[in-house]
Each structure stands twice: as C-alpha cells, then as structure tokens.
Amino acid sequence: MSTLPVVVIGAGPVGLAAAAHLHERGLPFAVLEAGDGPAAAVRQWAHVRLFSPWRYTVDAASRRLLADAGWVEPSPERPPTGGELAADYLQPLADLPALKPHVRYGSRVVAVTRLGLDRLRTAGRDQVPFLVRLADGTDVLAQAVIDASGTWSAPNVLGASGIPAHGEAEAAAFVEPALPDVLGADRDRFAGKRTLVVGAGHSAANTLLVLADLATQVPGAEVIWAIRAATPVRTYGGETADALPARGAIGTRLREHVDAGRIRLITGFSARTLTVRPEGGVEVSDGVRAVVVDRIVAATGFRPDHGFVSELRLDLDPILGSTRALAPLIDPNQHSCGTVPPHGVDELAHPETGFYAIGMKSYGRAPTFLLATGYEQARSVVAALAGDWAAARDVQLDLPETGVCNSNPVVEAETGGTACCGTPSETGRGLAGGLLSTPLTLVSATPSATGEQSGGCCS
Template identity: 75%
Template structure:
C-alpha cells in the first residue's frame, strides 16, 4: 500500500522533480543545486547512471572534455574531485564510476536522490488531462511503483529511452513471429567479449541496424571470431549502402568515431562480416536449426540476433498531461524541425533550450535523449545545454534560458536521410558523441522519407550464416 503525499504544502514550497539519475538528469540536479532550487531526483535503478552501466563495456568515442557538464564539474571540483584526463576516452563504466557516482554522492545532491523509485505516472493533483480550471497552480502528482505519491511544482523528465528499444520489424511494429522468437533476440550492445560471451562464441550472429551500437557490436563479434572458431557475423541494414554507418572516417572531427567506421568497413571488405543491404525484416521464425529472419525475399539463419535498431520514448507515464508531440518524431512540435533526421545530422542540429522544449502543460519538460523522440541525432552535450536552459527558465532567468549555445562536429556521420534504422546510445549517450568545433544553423525546411529502401527483389533465397568461418581482424572502441 503506497503513501499519500502531504497535499497541504504550498506549490512554491514543493521541489522540482527530476526523473532519472543519468548524465542529463544529474546535470539538471547540479544546475538546480547551483541556483538554490529545491529538487528531488527519482531514479528507478539502485545507483546513478543505471542505464549507462548496462553498456559500461563500450568505450565512448568522445573524450572526457566533452562528456562532463559544466555545472557538475564546478560542484565536483569544489569538493576536491580530480578531473579525468580531458583527452582520454572513457568507457560507459568509467563515465558512471569516475564522474556520475561522485556527482550523485556530493553533499549538495546525495540527500535529494532517491533510488529504487520507479515512476509509473505523472499527472496533476486531483485533475485529469481534461480539466483546465486551476491547472497551472496545481501541484504535479508523481506515482511511484510502490504506490507512493510524490508532489512537485515542476517536472524535468530525463528518464531516457534505454528501456524502450525499437522492434526488428521494418514497419515499426514487431515482425511476424518476432514476439514468439524473443528468446533468440538480444537488445543493443550486448557484452559479447565479457559477460555475454558464452551466448556468442562459436555461434552464428545476425546484427540488425545501421547505427553506432550496431558498429560496436559488429567489431566486438569480429574480435570474438578471432578467439573462438565457428563464430560468424552477418550484418543486415535497410539502406542500399553502409556509407552512413562508415561515416566521416579519417575526416571525422572525433578520431575515435571515424576509426569505428573505418574498421567496420575493413571487416566487411575482408569478408569477416557478411553485409546484407536493402534488408527490411518482415518475419522472424524459430526453427530446428536456429532462428530464421526474412525480408520476404531472403532468409538468414542464425543462433542469435542482435536488434540494434534504436530506441523510442515511452510517453505512457505522462499520458494525463497536455503534451504537444510532433506526430512523426514524438518530440515537442517546436523541436522536431530542428532535429529531423531526414534533414539533419548530429552536427547540424541548432542550439535549443527551454523555448523549444515547452509543452502546453506548464512546468513539464522532457530533456535528454527522450526529448528527441525517435530522432537518432541526440548528443550528450545537447542534453547538458537543455538542462542548463530549462533550469534557468524554472528560476525565471529567461535571459540565460534563451542564451543557448552549442558547437558540434560537422561530418554528416549521423545523418539518416537514407535510412532511419539507427540508434541513440554511443559516445556520451547519443548518436554522435560530443561537440568539436563547427557552428550550426537552423533550417526551416523539413522532409519525410516515404519510400521503402531499395533491395533485391529476386526469388526467395535462403542464406545460412556459415559455421567455422574465421574472422581476420577485430577490435572495438572498447
């Protein structure tokens, strides 16, 4: 039985509730602490950055200088924290242990961070979405999984998208048989060289997806193939070419990100990774010899499937709030044209803040990767700037809130105009890592890909991932 919050507390004496203790949620907490605003962080996991720790084996392609929020760094430095080498590339685990854990443990934050506090609903106290009178002056009611009700004056939703992966099915819904074959399917970024090794060593793996999560997993599998005979790797993408995944290579503003694409291309060209282009998953079937994945004309038979097809936001917890969501991306309507992957790469997303993140529901902001909806162009540095701007707006400092600034690398590596089969977890929690130097401008135009990526339309061909194939080169960002 849950507890009922004290409903007698005046609105202006209630805290700002931050949902999620990941990098962006803790950045928001640091900015709130810096401005002397009461807050409460609600984290579903047992420690800060619980989602980041799940891909802790992955090395970011952004160095430390781009993965630390400025307000958080000030608080940490004042407490005697030794900043990591700005030029080193951290793993997700190092990001959590060396930065986010010390941040959450600061005296200015620790008493106000609650773990094991999974949010199941956010609404207005005594009001559903239909009721208008008195809405702006009514506290937010946040229901936790244990039944407890928490009241807040403002909500910053930094809960991310990690728990809501996209499906394999190319039409946005599960492919035929996908649910029944779930035991054969892994979500993005399994630790194939570490804790998950036994599920992949000596086996046939199909990786579906064209983003950086897919690239990391493919490179790890190629390395595993050098160590464990019989390990084979097939890579399926919807696009007609893997050029977007290869990215800027030697021209990339972030060298480690460029190297990721270069090494992946080399593995494909050497035959260590079998590439299937124009492959849109239509059916998944568990059979006597493994799981069969078909695009309607070709079928791949494998032992394991890694679904690296990206993530999407879960808006169900705020279904009783008045949100103005873009019908295509699921971001705010104002933000959508600025982040549309049909028009933008990570490096061309304009600076944005509280104005673009505002909903008709006053005092509710989604920030971080969740704010981007289904656009794969999110950057961790963008999330930090969002946090700074939103907190300034909450404090009534609209001059600071609207002074949004961001420099991003312009390589086109994350542009998905050809293919929306992508992900949002890599290098600083986003598709493209952190900023280098390139000023960006907004665009008034917006496109929408309506065609189905081209591919083979030959009679049905069965492709079985060969057993015993030896990989030739390996490695990963981690």
C-alpha cells in the first residue's frame, strides 16, 4: 500500500498544512476538496479579522515551502482577515508546484471505508487500503486518510436541547448563520431591524459588536443577546488580562455595550419555540419569556459530521465526539484555550489504523481549538505516517492563558472591524476553511462550556 497516496480531506489551513508536511516527508498524497478552490469555508467569512497576527497563522512546513518559492510573508504582527488569509497565504500555498498537482477541487467525499470490507470484518483489515468515494462516484484508494474537513458545514441548531426548537424549520427564513457580514453584503437585512443573537461565544460577540455599530448608523435598530448561562462573564473573558490584546478587547467592548444598554442581554434563556407572526417578525420563547424580532443570528456553534466515515472503526468520546483519548484534555468544562496540554498522534489515533481526524473536527463539539493546534496535529500525524515516531511524539504547544477562549470569529476592538479566533480550518467534508487560530494556543470557546459553541478555530 505504500505506493498509494495519503488522502487528505479538505484544503483548508490544516488540510494544506498536512499536505505541506507530507511533501516534506516524501510521502505520496492527494488532497480532496469539496469547494472550487482552497479555503472555501474561510472565504465565507472573508470580512472577519482574526485576532491572532500573521506570525501565528502560518504553518511551519508551509512557510518553508512558500519561502523557497520567494513568497514574502505579510507583516508578522498584523492580524489578517479571512479574505487576506485565503488570498495571501492559502491560495499561494495551494498553487505551489509541490502541492497543486495533488489538490483536486470539486471533490466532495461522501464515504470512507476499507476496500472490500465493512466495519464488521477484522481479519487482514490493516493490510487493506482505504476506499474513499466521491460524490460523482469516483473511488480513490489510499494507504491512510487524514480527515481535515472541519465542522463549518454542520452548525448547531437553535434549540437548546440539541435538536431543533419547535417551529425552527418554519422560521428558517428569519434565521441567519453565524458571522453574517452585517456591515457589508448583509447590511440591508439588519439595518433598522430588531435582531436577536443567540450564543455565548466569540462568533456571537463578533456579531453583537458590528450590530451595535450598525445601530449607531441606522436609526430604529435594536440588538438583543440571549444566552443560556446566568452571566456573560465567560464571554467577556480575560479582557485586559488576555494574552492576546485584540481578543481581550472584544470582551471589554461587549461589556461596555451591555452596561450602556445598547445591547439588551437576556440570561438563562433557551430557545424552545419559534413562531412566525402573521403581522411580521418571529417570536422566540423559552416557555416562560418571549421576544419578538425581525432577524435571528444562530451563533450556537458547530458539530462534527462522522456520517461519511461510519464504516470505519472509530473510538469516539460519547460526549464531545472527539477521540476518547483526547476528550479529557480538551473538555471545555475543565480547560480554557491556555490549559489544553500538548497532544498529537497518540491522542488522535482510532482503532482504525491509518485514519486520523485533525483540525477543528478532531475536537468534536469542544470549542477549545486553535489553528496552531491543528498545524501541530498535522505535523505529528504525518511524522507518524512516515515512521518517525520520535518526532511524532515530540509535541510542542505553547499556549498562553487567556482567561477565556472561544472558537469563533470576533470583532477587532481598535479598528471596529471583525476578528476571528481560529480556523475552522477545514470545513465540512473537504470544504476547506474555517475559522482560525493563534500560535500554539487552543482557542477554547467561551461558549463551549455552556454548550453554546461558537464554532471554529480561533486565531
């Protein structure tokens, strides 16, 4: 099987990092991307600015390849937007001669299994190649599979019980996904409207801040923020004590808006029923209290889609959906982004030898992920596939304590623009992209702990 490629699912930041490491190790590889170009998911939040500077958002192996090709890295201390990350880093990386021939776009993975074997068959299983099936019916054989497809395409519902709220489907026309471009392309949908933001993570904070800015420009707007927790303290985070000043400023600005009444905060609120009103708008109720709004932003986080790998033998934690070994290290009830311990191939391994999920998807529903973490995962896994177990197990993570972490984009305080926390790098099933992360810091999601994950990685 050594002549077969290692298949990487997803051409987002972490998927392309895996490709760069595979190239350096001299291993054959193929990157299967559902979108029509690299960083497809990242481009969906191009207006969002990461709160980590460039020096923390570039993978080491990728940097070496780009430098050899004459790439000039952007100012290391300036945080990029999602659009800049895609155009100035990920597109040039994917276009390198070392990677470009091995990246296939429009290649959505719909199933991964073992050639000729279902999940029940044991004898000789490790000697049989993987079969990766694409949406167009094409089958690709692989010696190993690295799933860097992320969670961007699998957002959580509004319903607080993990299932849709009553009437959620009927009210779909009133609901926006996380990170709408409030001050840009989506401005007309929010200007002068009453908007409810549901969620306690950085994606929620990001949207709340730009909505508050819009309200100062267009009269008649009202911004309402609903969280399940009794207090927003986790969302406010470390503020001035945050190791990343831009991220800390998010909490400070948000608190100031709430204290001044520009954002109306409703605590202890869980969306149970959505009712479209004949006279206009939608009523959102928790069974006791109700609020009538024009628009709803569902900043409730993301979850992994393990459906297309259901014929593989996975050892998933029943709560988070990460590997069982990784779960206690990233549990948002116990860890913030700065306290997640170093981990690599051993914690990412499944009973299915040769299959690894890395990046945001590896964290399941935990929002404690950072882009730099995904890069280190890629390095460790590829080293193991190359047989260099010493390097694979020499995991290095330098995680600054921030007081609070989240896995979704946020607004940049000083500029008034938006800032993203981490890379949801891969996006669902090969849709590259996602939110980004800071150096070796794990963006733990503020929301995470409350279950109101904000979604991707943070940078």
